[in-house]
Amino acid sequence: MIKSPVCDILGIEKPLFQGGMAWIADARLAAAVSEAGGLGIISSILGGPEAVRAEIRKARELTRKPFGVNIMLAAPDAAQVADVVVEEGVKVVTTGAGSPAPYMEKWKAAGICVIPVVASVAYARKMEELGATAVIAEGAESGGHIGDLHTLALVPQVIDAVHIPVLAAGGIADGRGAAAMFIAGAAGVQVGTRFLSARECRVHPTYKERLIKASDLGTMVTGKRLGDAVRALKTPFTKKFAQMEANPQVRPEELRALGTGSVRKAVLEGDLTGGSFLAGEAAGLVCREESAAAIVNDIIGGAEKLLSGANKLIGD
Numbered sequence: 001m002i003k004s005p006v007c008d009i010l011g012i013e014k015p016l017f018q019g020g021m022a023w024i025a026d027a028r029l030a031a032a033v034s035e036a037g038g039l040g041i042i043s044s045i046l047g048g049p050e051a052v053r054a055e056i057r058k059a060r061e062l063t064r065k066p067f068g069v070n071i072m073l074a075a076p077d078a079a080q081v082a083d084v085v086v087e088e089g090v091k092v093v094t095t096g097a098g099s100p101a102p103y104m105e106k107w108k109a110a111g112i113c114v115i116p117v118v119a120s121v122a123y124a125r126k127m128e129e130l131g132a133t134a135v136i137a138e139g140a141e142s143g144g145h146i147g148d149l150h151t152l153a154l155v156p157q158v159i160d161a162v163h164i165p166v167l168a169a170g171g172i173a174d175g176r177g178a179a180a181m182f183i184a185g186a187a188g189v190q191v192g193t194r195f196l197s198a199r200e201c202r203v204h205p206t207y208k209e210r211l212i213k214a215s216d217l218g219t220m221v222t223g224k225r226l227g228d229a230v231r232a233l234k235t236p237f238t239k240k241f242a243q244m245e246a247n248p249q250v251r252p253e254e255l256r257a258l259g260t261g262s263v264r265k266a267v268l269e270g271d272l273t274g275g276s277f278l279a280g281e282a283a284g285l286v287c288r289e290e291s292a293a294a295i296v297n298d299i300i301g302g303a304e305k306l307l308s309g310a311n312k313l314i315g316d
Contacts, residue, residue: 001304002014002015002182002300002303002304002307004165004187004188005165005187006134006165006167006187006188007188009113009133009134009165010039010066010091010092010113011065011066012034012037012038012039012065012066013037013038014036014037014038014296014300015038015167015187015188015189015300016033016037016038016039016178016188016189016190016191016296016299016300017038017039017041017068017094017136017167017169017188017189017190017191018030018033018038018039018040018041018190018191018192018195018292019041019070019142019169019190019191019192019195020041020042020043020044020068020069020070020094020096021043021143021144021192021195021196021278022043022045022072022144022263022278023043023045023046023263023264023267023268024043024196024201024202024203024267025040025041025042025043025070026042026043026046026055026058026202027042027055027056027058027059027062028058028062028200028202029195029198029200029201029202029292030042030055030059030067030068031058031059031062031063031067032062032198032200032291032292032293033067033195033292033296034059034063034065034066034067035062035063035065035293036292036293036295036296036297037065037296037300038296038300039066039067039068039092040059040063040067040068040292041067041068041069041070041092041094042055042056042059042067042068042069042070043069043070043072044069044070044071044072044075044077044078044081045072045075045263048077049077049080049081049083049084052069052081052084053084053087053088056069056084056085056088056090057088066091066092067092068090068091068092068093068094068115069081069085069090069092069093069094070093070094070095070096071085071093071094071095071096071100072095072096072097072098073095073096073097073098073099073100074097074098075097078098079102079103082102082103082106082107085107085112086106086107086110086112089110090112091111091112091113092112092113092115093107093112093113093114093115094114094115094116094117094136095114095115095116095117096116096117096145097145099126099130100114100116100127100130100132101130104130104131108131113133113134114130114131114132114133115132115133115134115135115136115167116132116135116136117135117136117138117169117190118135118136118137118138118158119137119138119139119140119146119147119148119149119154120147120148120149120154121157121158121161124137124158124161124162124166125161125162127162128162128163128164132164133164133165134164134165134166134167134187135158135162135164135165135166135167136166136167136168136169136190137151137154137155137158137159137166137167137168137169137186138151138154138169138170138190139151139152139153139154139155139168139169139170139171140170140221140229140231141170141171141231141280141281141282142169142170142171142192142193142231142280142281143192143193143219143231143232143278143279143280143283144192144230144231144232144278144280145228145229145230146170146221146229146230146231147229150170150171151168151169151170151171151172151181152180152184154170155168155181155184155185155186156184156185159184159185159186165187165188166185166186166187167186167187167188167189167190168181168184168186168188168189168190169189169190169191169192170280171280171281171282172189172190172191172282172299173191173193173194173280173282173285173286173299174194174285174298174299174302175298175299175300175301175302175303175304175305175306176302176303176306177189177282177299178299178300178302178303179302179303179306179307179310182303182307183307183310189299191295191299192280193211193279193280193282193283193286194282194285194286194295194299195292195295196208196211196279196286197211197212197286197288197289197290197295198289198290198291198292198295199289199290199291199292200291200292201292202267203266203267204266204267204268204269204270205270206270206272207266207267207270207277208289210233210235210272210277211233211277211279211283211286212286212287212288212289214233214279214283214284214286215284216281216284217234217284218233218234218279218283218284219231219232219233219234219279219280219281219283220232220234220238220239220242222238222241222242222245223241223245223255223259224245225245225252225255226245226252226255226256230259230276230278231278231279231280231281232276232277232278232279233277233278233279233283235272235273235275235276235277236272236273237262237266237271237272237273237274237275237276237277238276238277240258240273241255241258241259241276244258259276261274262274262275262276263275263276263278266278
């Protein structure tokens with residue numbers, strides 16, 4: 001069994017978080033991951049604060065184990081969701097796309113463990129100063145919104161810079177990736193892309209089909225011109241976006257309009273021409289649909305097996 005301070009702090013069995021993917025991470029997926037011993041996470045982007053409240057209550061019907069909520073702080077309703085997690089007694093909040101500073105005092109007073117996603121050493125230090133319980137260092141291999149640094153370079157630097165537990169995210173989809181991060185000093189891993197293939201995941205069948213068929217070169221990054229880089233599967237939509245982005249005559253407002261609602265269209269409708277199928281570079285490692293429990297057990301079990309045999313690499 002992998003020993004991790006994150007497990008002791010949060011009361012979970014396995015140091016694995018499921019990513020709080022917008023329009024995707026609902027109660028059913030989160031509860032299945034938590035039941036398997038990891039930390040399931042519900043997204044705050046599911047249709048409004050009351051929809052999030054409903055998912056929190058549904059998750060409590062499906063599992064008695066810990067789960068969390070991810071709050072996208074740039075969302076217009078972030079302040080309302082920040083209140084919902086307090087009112088509903090959620091004990092773990094992960095954050096992204098902004099600073100949790102305005103909410104930290106009330107979250108900490110409510111006994112919530114706050115774990116921000118960070119993409120740089122400087123931001124990790126700021127989160128520690130704010131009182132974060134831990135941070136998730138997410139590299140540019142991940143799906144969705146990304147920073148500049150990649151996981152293998154980012155994680156060790158963040159670990160060296162802070163005194164709180166650091167989880168690794170970005171490009172981790174099996175026991176090999178998890179083992180590498182544990183050896184680097186991570187206290188846990190967060191996985192998003194592989195959970196898209198979980199039976200309990202709500203994404204449209206077309207989304208799963210495209211993911212499972214993706215190759216090692218199956219994703220691309222768009223949005224850098226807007227200062228908001230996003231990694232997604234290569235589809236007619238992402239290729240069109242990239243072509244428009246490369247055209248200096250296309251205004252930023254046109255690009256933003258094209259992207260508005262695109263994630264929802266991919267998740268709920270499987271719309272290849274209007275939907276953004278967010279996925280990380282590890283998409284090529286996702287080969288089949290399976291249960292969330294099988295995914296958790298494969299990643300953590302695989303990491304344990306590799307770590308237990310690592311001493312064989314060292315000669316006498």
